[in-house]
Each structure stands twice: as C-alpha cells, then as structure tokens.
Amino acid sequence: MMPLKISVRSVLPAHESGDLMVIGVPAPGSASKKNSNSSLNGLTGLDDIDSALGGALGRLLKKEEFTGKKDQQVSLSTLGRLTADRLLLIGLGDMGKAGPGDVRTFAAKASRAANADKAKRLVLGVPKGFEGHLREVVEGLEMGGYRFTKYLTGDRKPKSELAQVTICLEGALPTDAAARVSMGQTVAAGVNLSRDLSNEPPNVLYPETFARAAQVTAKAAGLKVQVFDFKEIQKRGMSLLQAVGQGSEHKPTMVHFSHIPAGSSVNRKCLVFVGKGVTFDSGGLSIKPAAGMGEMKHDMSGAANIVGLMSIVGRLKPNVEVHGIFAAAENMPDGNAYRPGDVWGSLDGKTVEIINTDAEGRLILADALAYARALKPDLLVDNATLTGACVVALGNSCSGWYASNEATADEFQSAIKASGEQMWRLPFLDELKDQLKSDSADIKHTGDRWGGSISAALFLREFIGDVANWVHCDIAGPAMGDRVRGWDPKGGTGHGVLTFLDLIERAARDAGGSASGVLPAGAKRAVKPRAAKAPRGASKARR
Ligand code: BES
Ligand code: MN
Ligand code: ZN
Secondary structure, three states: OOOOOEEEEEOOHHHHHOOOOEEEEEEEOOOHHHHOOOOOOOOOOOOHHHOOOOOOHHHHHHHHOOOOOOOEEEEEEEOOOOOOEEEEEEEEOOOHHHHHHHHHHHHHHHHHHHHOOOOEEEEEEOOOOOOOHHHHHHHHHHHHOOOOOOOOHHOOOOOHHHHHHEEEEEOOOOOOHHHHHHHHHHHHHHHHHHHHHHHHHOOOHHHHHHHHHHHHHHHHHHOOEEEHHHHHHHOOHHHHHHHHHHHOOOEEEEEEEEOOOOOOOOOOOOEEEEEEEEEEEEOOEEEOOOOOHHHHHHHOHHHHHHHHHHHHHHOOOOOOEEEEEEEEEOOOOOOOOOOOEEEOHHHHHHHEEOOOOOHHHHHHHHHHHHHHHHHOOOOOEEEEEOOOHHHHHHHOOOEEEEOOOHHHHHHHHHHHHOOOOOOOEEEEEEEHHHHHHOOOOEEOOOOOOOOHHHHHHHHHHOOOOOOOOEEEOOOOOOOOOOOOOOOOOOOOOOOOOOHHHHHHHHHHHHHHOOOOOOOOOOOOOOOOOOOOOHHHHOOOOOO
C-alpha cells in the first residue's frame, strides 16, 4: 500500500473536492458542541451542505433519527450538487469521552468507505476537539485502508485504492500539523508491515525468509540487525529453539535488531522487545485438529510486531536504546521432530521436560528471553500468540498481560491508555507453579488446562533471570482478527505495536530527547536523575 497523499486545512469540507466526503458528527450537547447555532439540530458544519442539497440532508437526518450517536451512519448520493459524489456522516457520540482509539476508528471507517466506494480522493471533515488528535486521524486513515491483496489476481484484484485525503479541521490548524501527519504515517506503515508479515502464507514466510524480510526492513529503516542461523542457534546453546524447529525442512532462525543512539550510554534507558515467530504451528507430533489449523500461519504475529515496531524505531530514532528480538521456527511433525517425553537443555541452563509439542511458543520464547536478558534491559517486554486459554478468557479483541512488579504494571497501563489498544492485566498466580514440577527434568513446560495462560506466563518467568521489569503479553486473540474491528482488518492486525511504541516514546520523553515528531518544540524535559550505573559497553554480553 502506498502512503496516502494527505493535506490538512482548517476549512469546511463543503469547500473541498473529492470523490467521497466523510464528516464526523459529534452528538449534540457533547463537549465541543455547546453554543452551536446550527439549524441542523445542533450539528455544525453541515449547513452549507444542507443548503447545497436543497434541505434534503436535514430531512434525511430527521427520518433516520441521526443525532451523531456513536457509530450511527448515514450515507447519501449528492447527485452532483456537491464536489463529492457521495456523502457519509459518521456519529462520534460524546466528544468528551472520545479517546485516541475512537479517533483512529472514525478515520479508519472513512478509509474503508472510500475503498468500498472505489473513491480515490477523500474529503474528511474532522470536528472541533479532534485537531489535537491529528496523528491518530492519520493513523486511522492509513490503517483502516489496509488490505492484503498481494496474492489476488484478475477480477479479485482491487481496481481502485484510496490515494489522496484532504483533512478538513473545524478547529484551528496545529502549528506542527506536518510533523503529526508524518508521525502518523510512519507509525501506520510499521503496523501495516506487521500485518503484511502476519498475513503471508506459511509456504512463503518461514524462518529463513522471515529473517531475510527482517534484514530488508533493517536496511530500509537504518537499523543494525543480526541473524542467527540454525548452526549458530545450536552453537549458542539455544536448545529449546532447536527442539521446536528441527522437525521442519525450514530450520529455525533468530533475529536481533538494535537501535543504539549516538553519544554516552550512561543513564540511557535500554528497552528490549521480544516476539514469538512460529511461522506455522501444526502442533508438531501433538498435532492440532484440522479445523482452523490454517489460522496458525499467524502464529508469528508477535515476531511480526517486532519487525513493525523496529521499522518505526529506526525512522523515529528515539533517544533511548531499543532492541527487537524474535525467534522463528516452524512447528512440524517429522522423523526429526521433538517429542513428548524429551528432555532438552536451554540457553538459561535449566532442563525442560516436553509434555505437549503444541506448547512450542513458550519454549522458543524461553531461549529468546534468556538471550535478551544479557542486554540488561531496564524494561523487557515479550509478545506472543501463546495460548488458546487467553482467547477463552478475554475473547478475540483483547490481549492478556502480566507484569513483574507494580511500577512496571503502572507504566504499561499508561501506555495502553495512550494507545487505545485493548489489553487486560492477568495475575501471576504462584500456586499454579506446582503444575510445572517435573520428575525427569528441572521443569516441565505445561500445566493443567485451567489457567493455561497463567501457567505459560509462570513458565516464561523461569527464564528472565534478574531482569526486574518485565511484561509478558499474550496476544493470541487480537493478533488474528476474525472480522473488521475498530481500525483493525480481518486477519493480521499488528495488535500491540501501538502500546509498545508508546512505552518507547515515554522513555524517550523522560530522557528529554528529540524522541519523535510528536514532541512540541520546547517540551523537552530535564533529564531525570537516575542511580549511577556502569556504562553499557562494560557488559560483555552486549554486542
Ligand atoms: N499458537 C498456539 C496458541 C493459539 C491458540 C494462538 C489459538 C491463537 C489462537 C499455541 O502454540 C498452542 O498451541 N498452545 C496450546 C498450549 C497447550 C498445548 C498447553 C493451547 O493453547 O492449546
Ligand atoms: Mn502450539
Ligand atoms: Zn503456537
């Protein structure tokens, strides 16, 4: 998908031309609508349009009982009386209650409507109060227009794609509008990249090709990247990654992106993100039922998020150290596949008894986490399509997360709020730890069926060593959309990237750096005093 050509003006939409006009309409009486003197039941900005249509709009809104309630929509043909062929009004509800996610969803609906209408040029009317969310408007436009059409040919190939948007702000044009637009486009491109990778079929995207895609991304984004092949994985002692991956013709790989800002590293924060990259999860010898097995091509969504996130980081160049790591493997049954009953070592050193080869994600993550902890992160975050149990608990639209301490949980919760993604905290219930006791090894990798997401998290906790601040995010539900939802498409969603990015932006703001285009000039904060710490280069594990 090409980036949209976006212009932003503080004008009424009726004065702009395009193929489709979409206008966001707040509910009357909502924050921005007080003192309205419009004739259209308090809906400002529509008077010009209504008179151009000879009063037809007002009559239609009355008939349809359109009042700007959230998610209400009215669409009509303008019969050539306006500069656009079609007009779509989208209710925004109470503007006082609208968050970043609502703004993104509104803009995403506009993009989707444009694509459905085969409109190439969109005029988007953005009500007063949303101009501060210009970045989210742009994110929504770019993410809502996402379609995975790479493998469609002939009639199935979409003939038209939204290309140009004029954003008409009812409020004043922010002075840094251009920076916000560019930020929104960079972020959305990263999320869309994550979706593309997640949607790739498993005969095309497997550990080697995934690593190659990561290298291409790193080059384009100006990031350092290391790729470990099967030999290197064995040499380094990542035996769990080896175990999971060795039953496939496509041997496992491991990828490590780094963004290390220039200048002194003393007192600079280091954030490390880790992802599960199972390019296809057949279950292995503990094979999955046939129904729905194809969905397991998305089982590398956590790793795809790392690629998307790092592509953004490479472009924003935040003033914090950021690493992105993923382990990639294909989980297949084969003469060389690992088995239930096996005992394997790990990069950490602990031995693990294999119970069910379908619980492969936690195994490859265990080695990836043990690798990541050598970077001595101030914050370690992993994300994985880890358990069906988490989908049972929270459904298809919400991920589950676990934090190693309350301060880290607070930080993560703030990032969730800022991003608008749906994530719900789950508890590390220590009493479930007994389920991981093994007779033949230090630990086994699965517990009971009940509380399956928690026992998986408890297993991972065994591999984080002395990392104090860790968040584990089980994205099994929302990573693979069963339908269009908010700004997300059906299929790969990139769920998680926005929250992880917010954590990075937060750390960069705290460091007082020129983190990202979103920081208004003069908003730099003083560097917070931090406890003295050895320079990062001092650690031998650091590359
Ligand atoms: N990739 C699956 C988890 C999953 C399930 C993701 C549904 C998305 C949708 C994972 O590898 C898996 O198979 N987990 C098992 C673990 C069990 C064998 C302990 C599960 O959740 O059933
Ligand atoms: Mn599995
Ligand atoms: Zn899996």
